[in-house]
Amino acid sequence: MKISEPVRKYNFWLRGGHVVDPSRDIDGIADVLIVNSRIAEPPEDGRIDPGDVREVVDCSGHYVFPGLIDHHVHFSWNTSGIAPDLYCLPSGVTAACDAGSIGTNGFENFVRHRLMPAAATLKASINVASGGLAGAGYMEDVSPELYDVRAMEYLFERYRDYIYGLKLRIGKDISEGKGLRPLEESVRLARMFHTRLSLHATYPLEPLPKIAARMGEGDVLCHTFQAMGPYSILNEAGQVYPEVWEARRRGVLFDSAQGRVHCSFSVARAAIEQGFCPDVISTDLITFSAYQERLFSLPVVMSRFLALGMPLAEVVRCCTQTPARLMGLAGQIGTLRPGALADVAVMKMEERRFEFQDSCGDCLPASRMLLPRMTLKAGRTVWRDIAFTGMMR
Numbered sequence: 159m160k161i162s163e164p165v166r167k168y169n170f171w172l173r174g175g176h177v178v179d180p181s182r183d184i185d186g187i188a189d190v191l192i193v194n195s196r197i198a199e200p201p202e203d204g205r206i207d208p209g210d211v212r213e214v215v216d217c218s219g220h221y222v223f224p225g226l227i228d229h230h231v232h233f234s235w236n237t238s239g240i241a242p243d244l245y246c247l248p249s250g251v252t253a254a255c256d257a258g259s260i261g262t263n264g265f266e267n268f269v270r271h272r273l274m275p276a277a278a279t280l281k282a283s284i285n286v287a288s289g290g291l292a293g294a295g296y297m298e299d300v301s302p303e304l305y306d307v308r309a310m311e312y313l314f315e316r317y318r319d320y321i322y323g324l325k326l327r328i329g330k331d332i333s334e335g336k337g338l339r340p341l342e343e344s345v346r347l348a349r350m351f352h353t354r355l356s357l358h359a360t361y362p363l364e365p366l367p368k369i370a371a372r373m374g375e376g377d378v379l380c381h382t383f384q385a386m387g388p389y390s391i392l393n394e395a396g397q398v399y400p401e402v403w404e405a406r407r408r409g410v411l412f413d414s415a416q417g418r419v420h421c422s423f424s425v426a427r428a429a430i431e432q433g434f435c436p437d438v439i440s441t442d443l444i445t446f447s448a449y450q451e452r453l454f455s456l457p458v459v460m461s462r463f464l465a466l467g468m469p470l471a472e473v474v475r476c477c478t479q480t481p482a483r484l485m486g487l488a489g490q491i492g493t494l495r496p497g498a499l500a501d502v503a504v505m506k507m508e509e510r511r512f513e514f515q516d517s518c519g520d521c522l523p524a525s526r527m528l529l530p531r532m533t534l535k536a537g538r539t540v541w542r543d544i545a546f547t548g549m550m551r
């Protein structure tokens with residue numbers, strides 16, 4: 159006797175959720191259909207027969223976003239680092255970038271053993287300091303004469319699809335006495351390898367206009383709202399520097415990369431009020447902040463930006479469409495366009511009063527928290543809350 163399941167037209171029908179897909183200006187109740195690993199075109203008459211679908215998921219009362227992209231995470235740090243899928247999938251995150259945890263020493267190993275095996279789509283920046291990120295009290299040496307350009311050449315030739323760009327950290331304890339030479343040399347190398355430079359500049363030793371002036375189109379300034387040391391993106395009058403606006407016009411991108419200590423609510427609030435929203439919202443999670451208070455995960459960081467006054471669709475854009483473009487994967491991820499990979503995050507919006515805190519002791523009153531309910535990666539359920547099933551009814 160032959161037992162077979164009937165062939166169904168669709169694998170999934172995510173039914174009746176509030177879809178927010180900034181890549182297509184969709185912000186309202188809609189259905190999402192999936193065939194195998196891709197988002198499917200809806201039928202022309204809009205009528206879907208449940209008999210054509212293997213699994214119908216009732217998404218009413220929930221948000222449906224393209225799978226989130228965490229643009230700044232550390233999958234290696236001080237000998238451990240976050241296990242990619244253990245963080246990503248339960249957080250609605252289906253793609254992420256490691257922000258230069260590893261330099262040329264060890265990058266190949268990192269790609270083959272950390273990035274390639276993950277279910278999430280991952281890329282990483284190469285730290286220009288060969289040894290990669292070091293810890294407090296033992297910072298990496300960012301002297302340009304130590305950059306291993308031959309090793310970078312080798313890596314770009316073999317692993318370009320996994321490389322997001324180059325990464326440099328400057329600031330107190332890291333680049334003291336070296337001026338902006340590490341930045342200038344790193345930008346030169348980024349242009350040579352036809353890639354972008356991501357710059358970490360917390361506790362910067364030079365004013366932001368001088369730093370931004372050395373960055374070009376496609377480069378990323380991380381930790382946009384940091385307030386350590388004498389300089390932030392705000393001038394003495396509390397206004398975003400005209401030179402910072404000018405850098406944005408030239409194509410420099412600004413990633414919030416929150417971190418435990420890299421986002422001051424007062425700087426972020428002032429900048430957002432002046433219309434200077436981040437291009438990208440990311441966590442900067444490390445081993446000691448993933449699933450722990452203050453940072454926790456990307457949906458929590460997104461909820462902070464809702465509390466800071468950004469509209470939901472803009473927050474979602476900063477975690478989907480824009481980072482997908484920066485990863486060179488526009489149209490493939492970060493969108494629910496038919497034909498794209500079926501990466502989806504289903505979320506519940508919890509509405510009640512609570513407070514966020516930043517590392518300066520500032521409080522941010524909030525009323526909305528995004529709670530992940532189900533994550534699909536390339537058309538497969540990779541995580542789901544049991545409360546988001548019929549089993550608990």
Ligand SMILES: [Zn+2]
Nearest residue numbers: 230232257442
């Ligand atoms: Zn970082």
